[in-house]
Amino acid sequence: MQKFPITAEGLAKLEDELKHLRAEERPAVIRAIAEAREHGDLSENAEYHAARERQSFIEGRIAELESIIPSSDVIDTSKLSGTQVRFGARVTVIDEETDEAKTYRIVGQYEADMKTGSISISSPLAKALMGKKVGDSVEVPAPGGARAYEIKGVAF
Secondary structure (H helix, E strand, O other): OOOEEEEHHHHHHHHHHHHHHHHHHHHHHHHHHHHHHOOOOOOOOHHHHHHHHHHHHHHHHHHHHHHHHHHEEEEOHHHOOOOEOOOOOEEEEEEOOOOOEEEEEEEOOOOOEHHHOEEEOOOHHHHHHOOOEOOOEEEEOOOOOOEEEEEEEEEO
8 A cells, every 4th residue: 555645734634524524514415315306306306416416526535535544654744854855844945037935835745735835745846846955946847848946945
């Protein structure tokens, strides 16, 4: 079984999502299906088809989480330190073309979220940053052409 790196916070979020899906979403969609069945002809019942589609999504996500959680390899980022970019690091980079600074946290693939500045360890940017130190420059392939970044800070 392949192990996936994840932070303790990321694993807790996945476990909370699984608990929510099992305890709240699954029973709610079962009730919605039962109510829609009471309306009669199922072949033309949009509510029934929507509820069944939602049920399919929920069951698929539950199955996905049930396979991800046991194969997670929790890495305690509170014990990490240093100046080298590693899993769990918060890395501040400056785009050498625009001089725009951004900070990213390198996390596991199942907890990455660009809205919070978390990037997957398997992303091109994270791969380029791994093992580098403050002051190093990296070149990252991008659809519009390669982008160059300078590392300005590494924190854990």
